[in-house]
Amino acid sequence: MxxxxxxxxxxxxxxxxxxxxxxxxxxxxxxxxxxxxxxxxxxxxxxxxxxxxxxxxxxxxxxxxxxxxxxxxxxxxxxxxxxxxxxxxxxxxxxxxxxxxxxxxxxxxxxxxxxxxxxxxxxxxxxxxxxRTDEDVQVAHFDVDNATEKYTDQLNEFDTFINIEQGYAELMQYMRRAHDSLSFFVGGDNIIALCPDLDRDAYRDAVDHVKEAVDVQLKVGVGRGASASDAGMDAKHALEECRAASKTVELDL
Amino acid sequence: MxxxxxxxxxxxxxxxxxxxxxxxxxxxxxxxxxxxxxxxxxxxxxxxxxxxxxxxxxxxxxxxxxxxxxxxxxxxxxxxxxxxxxxxxxxxxxxxxxxxxxxxxxxxxxxxxxxxxxxxxxxxxxxxxxxRTDEDVQVAHFDVDNATEKYTDQLNEFDTFINIEQGYAELMQYMRRAHDSLSFFVGGDNIIALCPDLDRDAYRDAVDHVKEAVDVQLKVGVGRGASASDAGMDAKHALEECRAASKTVELDL
Amino acid sequence: MxxxxxxxxxxxxxxxxxxxxxxxxxxxxxxxxxxxxxxxxxxxxxxxxxxxxxxxxxxxxxxxxxxxxxxxxxxxxxxxxxxxxxxxxxxxxxxxxxxxxxxxxxxxxxxxxxxxxxxxxxxxxxxxxxxRTDEDVQVAHFDVDNATEKYTDQLNEFDTFINIEQGYAELMQYMRRAHDSLSFFVGGDNIIALCPDLDRDAYRDAVDHVKEAVDVQLKVGVGRGASASDAGMDAKHALEECRAASKTVELDL
Amino acid sequence: MxxxxxxxxxxxxxxxxxxxxxxxxxxxxxxxxxxxxxxxxxxxxxxxxxxxxxxxxxxxxxxxxxxxxxxxxxxxxxxxxxxxxxxxxxxxxxxxxxxxxxxxxxxxxxxxxxxxxxxxxxxxxxxxxxxRTDEDVQVAHFDVDNATEKYTDQLNEFDTFINIEQGYAELMQYMRRAHDSLSFFVGGDNIIALCPDLDRDAYRDAVDHVKEAVDVQLKVGVGRGASASDAGMDAKHALEECRAASKTVELDL
Ligand SMILES: Nc1nc2c(ncn2[C@@H]2O[C@H](COP(=O)(O)OP(=O)(O)OP(=O)(O)O)[C@@H](O)[C@H]2O)c(=O)[nH]1
Ligand SMILES: Nc1nc2c(ncn2[C@@H]2O[C@H](COP(=O)(O)OP(=O)(O)OP(=O)(O)O)[C@@H](O)[C@H]2O)c(=O)[nH]1
Ligand SMILES: Nc1nc2c(ncn2[C@@H]2O[C@H](COP(=O)(O)OP(=O)(O)OP(=O)(O)O)[C@@H](O)[C@H]2O)c(=O)[nH]1
Ligand SMILES: Nc1nc2c(ncn2[C@@H]2O[C@H](COP(=O)(O)OP(=O)(O)OP(=O)(O)O)[C@@H](O)[C@H]2O)c(=O)[nH]1
Ligand SMILES: [Ca+2]
Ligand SMILES: [Ca+2]
Ligand SMILES: [Ca+2]
Ligand SMILES: [Ca+2]
Known part of the structure; x- marks a missing residue:
C-alpha cells in the first residue's frame, strides 16, 4: 500500500x-x-x-x-x-x-x-x-511514442505542442478522476504521475483512454520506492524497458 | 499591420x-x-x-x-x-x-x-x-478573474490547476484556430498571446468562447510595439486598467 | 581534538x-x-x-x-x-x-x-x-573592524580592496605557517578559517600579527561542531558576541 | 588615448x-x-x-x-x-x-x-x-606560466593557492601604484587588468617586478577596443600568441 x-x-x-x-x-x-x-x-x-x-x-x-x-x-x-x-x-x-x-x-x-x-x-x-516502507511512493513515467517523428519533425512547434498538450490534459484529468493520481508535465513529451497502489490494468486503461480520446499514443514505466527518487528512477528504467521491448506498460514494483 | x-x-x-x-x-x-x-x-x-x-x-x-x-x-x-x-x-x-x-x-x-x-x-x-515599425508586435496578456478567491483558496492545488489548465487549453486552441495566435501559459493564472492585428471584438470573442466552453472567466490587456518588451509592458498596463475599471478587454494600441 | x-x-x-x-x-x-x-x-x-x-x-x-x-x-x-x-x-x-x-x-x-x-x-x-564527534570541526570567522567607516566610505573601491586583500593575504599565510590552518576570503571583509584545535592565544596571536604587519584590525569568532555548518554557525554567533561586547576574540567551544 | x-x-x-x-x-x-x-x-x-x-x-x-x-x-x-x-x-x-x-x-x-x-x-x-573610440578600453590578460606543472600537480591546493595569490597581490599593488591600473583575479591563474594607455615596456616592467618580488613568472596579452569585450577578446588572442611563440608580452593594439 x-x-x-x-x-x-x-x-x-x-x-x-x-x-x-x-x-x-x-x-x-x-x-x-x-x-x-x-x-x-x-x-x-x-x-x-x-x-x-x-x-x-x-x-x-x-x-x-x-x-x-x-x-x-x-x-x-x-x-x-x-x-x-x-x-x-x-x-x-x-x-x-x-x-x-x-x-x-x-x-x-x-x-x-x-x-x-x-x-x-x-x-x-x-x-x-x-x-516508512519501500512501498510508500508509486511513480509512473509516461512518454509519447515517437513524438519526434510524428510531431516535432513534421509540424510547426506550436502545433506539436498542441498535440502533446492535449495528451497531457486528457491524461491528467483522467488519472485524477479515475485513479486518484496527480500527473505533471515535465517537459518534452514526458509526464510523471504520482499514484496510489495501481496495477497494470489501471495504466493500460489510462493509456487506452488517451489514445481514444485525443489520438495520442503513450507508453508508461512504473516504479515504487521509499522516496520519489527511488520510485522515479525505477519508473525510468521500466520506461526504457518499454522502449527496448516495444511494450506499452511496464511495472518495476 | x-x-x-x-x-x-x-x-x-x-x-x-x-x-x-x-x-x-x-x-x-x-x-x-x-x-x-x-x-x-x-x-x-x-x-x-x-x-x-x-x-x-x-x-x-x-x-x-x-x-x-x-x-x-x-x-x-x-x-x-x-x-x-x-x-x-x-x-x-x-x-x-x-x-x-x-x-x-x-x-x-x-x-x-x-x-x-x-x-x-x-x-x-x-x-x-x-x-521595423511600432506596430510590429501585438501581445495580449490574459488573466483569470479572481483566481485566488475562486480556486486557490478553495480547492486542493491540483484541482485549481485543472481549472486553470482547462482555461488555458481552450484559449490556446481557440486563438490558434480562430485568430492565428500563439498563446503561452506563463505561470499562476496568466497567459500571454502573440497575435496578428486583432481588434477588440476578436479578444471579446475569445474570452466569451472560453467562458462558455469551460466556465473560466478571463480578462485581457493588449499592447503593441516594436518589440516584445514594449508590447508586453503595454499589455500589462492595459490589464491593470481592466482590474481598476472592471473591464474585460482593454486595448492600449 | x-x-x-x-x-x-x-x-x-x-x-x-x-x-x-x-x-x-x-x-x-x-x-x-x-x-x-x-x-x-x-x-x-x-x-x-x-x-x-x-x-x-x-x-x-x-x-x-x-x-x-x-x-x-x-x-x-x-x-x-x-x-x-x-x-x-x-x-x-x-x-x-x-x-x-x-x-x-x-x-x-x-x-x-x-x-x-x-x-x-x-x-x-x-x-x-x-x-564522528562534536569536536571534529573548528571554524574561525574573522572580520575587519569598522571596514565601512574606515575604508568603504573613504577610499575608492580598489584601494579599499587593497587594504582588505592585504589583511587577508597576511592572515592566510600566517595561519598556514604558524597554525596549520586554511583561511578563505568569503566576500566583504570576512575570512573563514578551518583550524586544528587552537586556543584563544593562537587567535589573539594571529590578530595581533596582522595588525602589526599590515595595520588591519581584525576580530574573530570561533565555533566547533560535528560539521562545517554547526561549527560555522557557532563562529558567527561568537563574532556577534565580539561586536556586542567589543571583544577581539570570542570562542564558543 | x-x-x-x-x-x-x-x-x-x-x-x-x-x-x-x-x-x-x-x-x-x-x-x-x-x-x-x-x-x-x-x-x-x-x-x-x-x-x-x-x-x-x-x-x-x-x-x-x-x-x-x-x-x-x-x-x-x-x-x-x-x-x-x-x-x-x-x-x-x-x-x-x-x-x-x-x-x-x-x-x-x-x-x-x-x-x-x-x-x-x-x-x-x-x-x-x-x-566613443576604438581606443577607449585597454585590457591586459595576465597568466602564470606553467601553473599546472609547477604548482597544481605538485603542492597541496592551499599552497598552490598561496603562490598564485602572492603573484596576484604583488601584481595588483604594483600595477595600481606604478601604472594606474586596476587588476582583478578571475580564477585559476588568470588576472585581468584595466589599464590606461600603457606600452610594451610597462607590461614587461610589471612582469619583471612580480618575478623578482615573489618569484612567480607571468605572461601577458594586451588588447584594445571600444568596449571591454572587444579589448578583452583581443587580449586573449594576444595571450594565445604568447603561448604559441613563447613570448612574455604580446600587444594586439
Ligand atoms: N523530463 C524528462 N524529459 C525527457 C526524458 N527523456 C526524454 N525526455 C523528453 O522527451 C523528448 C522526446 O524524446 P524521446 O521521447 O526520446 O523521443 P521520441 O521521438 O518520442 O522517441 P520514443 O519515445 O523513443 O518513441 C525529449 O526532447 C525530452 O524533452 C526524461 O527522462 N525526463
Ligand atoms: N507571469 C506572470 N504571472 C502573474 C503576473 N501577475 C500575476 N501573475 C500570476 O497570477 C497569480 C494570481 O494573481 P492575480 O491574478 O493577481 O490574482 P487573482 O485572485 O486572480 O486576482 P485578479 O486577477 O485581480 O482578479 C499570481 O500568483 C501570479 O502567479 C504577471 O505579470 N506575470
Ligand atoms: N560572507 C559573509 N560576509 C559577511 C557576513 N557579514 C558581513 N559580511 C560582509 O562584510 C561586509 C561589511 O560588513 P560589516 O562587517 O558588518 O561592516 P563593518 O563596517 O566592518 O562593521 P563591524 O564589522 O561591525 O565593525 C558586508 O558588506 C559583507 O560583505 C557574513 O556573515 N558572511
Ligand atoms: N578566467 C579565465 N581563466 C582561465 C582562462 N584560461 C585559463 N584559465 C584558468 O587558468 C587555469 C590554468 O590553465 P592554463 O593557464 O592553461 O595552464 P598552465 O599550466 O598555467 O599552462 P600555460 O599557461 O599554458 O603555461 C585554468 O584551470 C583556468 O582556471 C581564461 O580565459 N579565463
Ligand atoms: Ca517519446
Ligand atoms: Ca487573476
Ligand atoms: Ca567588519
Ligand atoms: Ca597559465
Missing amino acids: TNTQVTHIQIDNYGPWTVTPEPRREVDLQTLQSRLYADLSQLFGNRDGYVFFTRFDNMVAISNGIGIEAHECIQESISNRYPVTMSLGVATGRSPVNALGTATELLQEAGSAQDKHRREILKGRPIDDEF | TNTQVTHIQIDNYGPWTVTPEPRREVDLQTLQSRLYADLSQLFGNRDGYVFFTRFDNMVAISNGIGIEAHECIQESISNRYPVTMSLGVATGRSPVNALGTATELLQEAGSAQDKHRREILKGRPIDDEF | TNTQVTHIQIDNYGPWTVTPEPRREVDLQTLQSRLYADLSQLFGNRDGYVFFTRFDNMVAISNGIGIEAHECIQESISNRYPVTMSLGVATGRSPVNALGTATELLQEAGSAQDKHRREILKGRPIDDEF | TNTQVTHIQIDNYGPWTVTPEPRREVDLQTLQSRLYADLSQLFGNRDGYVFFTRFDNMVAISNGIGIEAHECIQESISNRYPVTMSLGVATGRSPVNALGTATELLQEAGSAQDKHRREILKGRPIDDEF
Whole structure:
C-alpha cells in the first residue's frame, strides 16, 4: 500500500507583488519563477524528493523522507536568496489526492494566498521514519511514442505542442478522476504521475483512454520506492524497458 | 499591420542525451531545463525579446529587434555553459503562426531534432532595422478573474490547476484556430498571446468562447510595439486598467 | 581534538577547455565558474558542508558528514548540468593542512589536472559515522573592524580592496605557517578559517600579527561542531558576541 | 588615448542584512553572492561590459558603451530577483583609477554603504556615443606560466593557492601604484587588468617586478577596443600568441 507524503508550496502574496508599485518586467518574473523552481528541485532533490512546477506560484512536491526540520531549512534558504517568501503545507495519505487535499487545507486555514499578513507558514506532519516502507511512493513515467517523428519533425512547434498538450490534459484529468493520481508535465513529451497502489490494468486503461480520446499514443514505466527518487528512477528504467521491448506498460514494483 | 519575428529554439538531440548511458536523475533534468529557460529569458530579454518555455526542449521566442549576430552570441553563450547545445530558426510573418511555421521548417530541413549530426543550426532572416515599425508586435496578456478567491483558496492545488489548465487549453486552441495566435501559459493564472492585428471584438470573442466552453472567466490587456518588451509592458498596463475599471478587454494600441 | 574532513574539488582539464577551439568569452567563463561554485555551495551545504571558491577551477570543501555516495551524487549532478566535469579527493586529518595534502595527492596520483584522459576521479575515505564527534570541526570567522567607516566610505573601491586583500593575504599565510590552518576570503571583509584545535592565544596571536604587519584590525569568532555548518554557525554567533561586547576574540567551544 | 568608463556596484546596507535578525547561513550567503555576480556578468556582458567580483558586496565593472538607461534596467532586474538592492556609480577618465575614484565618490556622497535609507542610487555620466573610440578600453590578460606543472600537480591546493595569490597581490599593488591600473583575479591563474594607455615596456616592467618580488613568472596579452569585450577578446588572442611563440608580452593594439 502506498503512503504518499506531499508538500504544497505556495509563494506568499505573489500576485500583488508582481504589480507593485508597477507591473514588473515579464522576463524578470519568468527568470525568478523558473530559478525558484530549479532551486526547489535541488533542495528537495538532494533529499530524495521531486518537485513539479505546476503553476510556478504554487508547486507540488513528493516529499517522503523529508522531515519538518528539512522543510524549515528549505524555506529559510529560499527567503535568504529571493525577494519573495513561501509557505509550505505537508500531509500524507493512502491516495496522493487526499494527501494534497490536506496539505492545501493547512495553508488555506492559515489565510488566503493573497493575505499580506500570512507569511512563511509551515504546517503539517511528515511520516515518522519508523513508519516508512519501500512501498510508500508509486511513480509512473509516461512518454509519447515517437513524438519526434510524428510531431516535432513534421509540424510547426506550436502545433506539436498542441498535440502533446492535449495528451497531457486528457491524461491528467483522467488519472485524477479515475485513479486518484496527480500527473505533471515535465517537459518534452514526458509526464510523471504520482499514484496510489495501481496495477497494470489501471495504466493500460489510462493509456487506452488517451489514445481514444485525443489520438495520442503513450507508453508508461512504473516504479515504487521509499522516496520519489527511488520510485522515479525505477519508473525510468521500466520506461526504457518499454522502449527496448516495444511494450506499452511496464511495472518495476 | 503586425510583422512578427519569432525564433524556434530546439535543444539538439536532447531525448537520447537524457537516457545516455543511463537515464539521468529527473531532478537534474528539471534543474537543467528550467535554468536554460531562465538564461534564455535573460539573453533574449536583455535584447527586448520574450521567450516562452513551451515544452522546455523546444521553446519559442518573440525576437523582433534581435539580429543574426545576437542570435549567434546567445547560441554560443549557452554552449559555453551547458552540457547541451541548441539550434535556432528565425523567421518573420504577418501572422505569428506563419512566422513560426517558417522558423520550424528551417530546422526541420536541416535534419531531425534527434539527428546526432545536426548541431547548432542557425538559420533565418530577421527583419532589417529599416523595416521595423511600432506596430510590429501585438501581445495580449490574459488573466483569470479572481483566481485566488475562486480556486486557490478553495480547492486542493491540483484541482485549481485543472481549472486553470482547462482555461488555458481552450484559449490556446481557440486563438490558434480562430485568430492565428500563439498563446503561452506563463505561470499562476496568466497567459500571454502573440497575435496578428486583432481588434477588440476578436479578444471579446475569445474570452466569451472560453467562458462558455469551460466556465473560466478571463480578462485581457493588449499592447503593441516594436518589440516584445514594449508590447508586453503595454499589455500589462492595459490589464491593470481592466482590474481598476472592471473591464474585460482593454486595448492600449 | 579536531578531525577535519576536506574535499579537494578540481575541474578536469579546464585550462585547455577555456581556449578550445578559440578563447571563450570571459563573461561566460565567469558565469560558469561562479554558478558552479554556487551550486557546489548548495550541494555540499545541504549536507552540512562548506565550500570555498579558492581559485574557482580548484575549490576546497569542509565535508565532515558527507560520505562517498553523497560525493558521487554531487559529482554526477554537476556533470548532468555543466559542460565540464570535476574530480574529487577526500581525506581526513588532525590538521586541516594534512587532510588537504592527502586529498590533493589522491588527485595528483590519478594524473595531471590537465591530463585529458583523467576524468571524474573520486578517491578517498570519509570518516565513518561511528567515529564522528562534536569536536571534529573548528571554524574561525574573522572580520575587519569598522571596514565601512574606515575604508568603504573613504577610499575608492580598489584601494579599499587593497587594504582588505592585504589583511587577508597576511592572515592566510600566517595561519598556514604558524597554525596549520586554511583561511578563505568569503566576500566583504570576512575570512573563514578551518583550524586544528587552537586556543584563544593562537587567535589573539594571529590578530595581533596582522595588525602589526599590515595595520588591519581584525576580530574573530570561533565555533566547533560535528560539521562545517554547526561549527560555522557557532563562529558567527561568537563574532556577534565580539561586536556586542567589543571583544577581539570570542570562542564558543 | 584610453577613455575608461567604470561602474562601481555596491549592495545596499548588506552587512546588517547578513546578520538580521540572526546571522544567515553562510552557504546561502555564498550562493547569493556568487549568483548575483554571475547575473551581473551576464547583464553587463550582454552589453559588452565586464564585471569583476572584487569583494562581492562591492564590484567593479568596465562599462564603456552602457548608458544610464541600461544601468537602470540592470538595477531593476536585480531588485526584481534578489532580496537585496544595489547602488551604481558611473564615471569615466583617462586613467581607470581616476574613473573609479569618481564613481565611488558618487556613491559616498549619497550616503554610507551601511546607511539604511540610501537605496538604489544611480549616479554618473556615461560617455556619449559620439565620443566613443576604438581606443577607449585597454585590457591586459595576465597568466602564470606553467601553473599546472609547477604548482597544481605538485603542492597541496592551499599552497598552490598561496603562490598564485602572492603573484596576484604583488601584481595588483604594483600595477595600481606604478601604472594606474586596476587588476582583478578571475580564477585559476588568470588576472585581468584595466589599464590606461600603457606600452610594451610597462607590461614587461610589471612582469619583471612580480618575478623578482615573489618569484612567480607571468605572461601577458594586451588588447584594445571600444568596449571591454572587444579589448578583452583581443587580449586573449594576444595571450594565445604568447603561448604559441613563447613570448612574455604580446600587444594586439
Ligand atoms: N523530463 C524528462 N524529459 C525527457 C526524458 N527523456 C526524454 N525526455 C523528453 O522527451 C523528448 C522526446 O524524446 P524521446 O521521447 O526520446 O523521443 P521520441 O521521438 O518520442 O522517441 P520514443 O519515445 O523513443 O518513441 C525529449 O526532447 C525530452 O524533452 C526524461 O527522462 N525526463
Ligand atoms: N507571469 C506572470 N504571472 C502573474 C503576473 N501577475 C500575476 N501573475 C500570476 O497570477 C497569480 C494570481 O494573481 P492575480 O491574478 O493577481 O490574482 P487573482 O485572485 O486572480 O486576482 P485578479 O486577477 O485581480 O482578479 C499570481 O500568483 C501570479 O502567479 C504577471 O505579470 N506575470
Ligand atoms: N560572507 C559573509 N560576509 C559577511 C557576513 N557579514 C558581513 N559580511 C560582509 O562584510 C561586509 C561589511 O560588513 P560589516 O562587517 O558588518 O561592516 P563593518 O563596517 O566592518 O562593521 P563591524 O564589522 O561591525 O565593525 C558586508 O558588506 C559583507 O560583505 C557574513 O556573515 N558572511
Ligand atoms: N578566467 C579565465 N581563466 C582561465 C582562462 N584560461 C585559463 N584559465 C584558468 O587558468 C587555469 C590554468 O590553465 P592554463 O593557464 O592553461 O595552464 P598552465 O599550466 O598555467 O599552462 P600555460 O599557461 O599554458 O603555461 C585554468 O584551470 C583556468 O582556471 C581564461 O580565459 N579565463
Ligand atoms: Ca517519446
Ligand atoms: Ca487573476
Ligand atoms: Ca567588519
Ligand atoms: Ca597559465
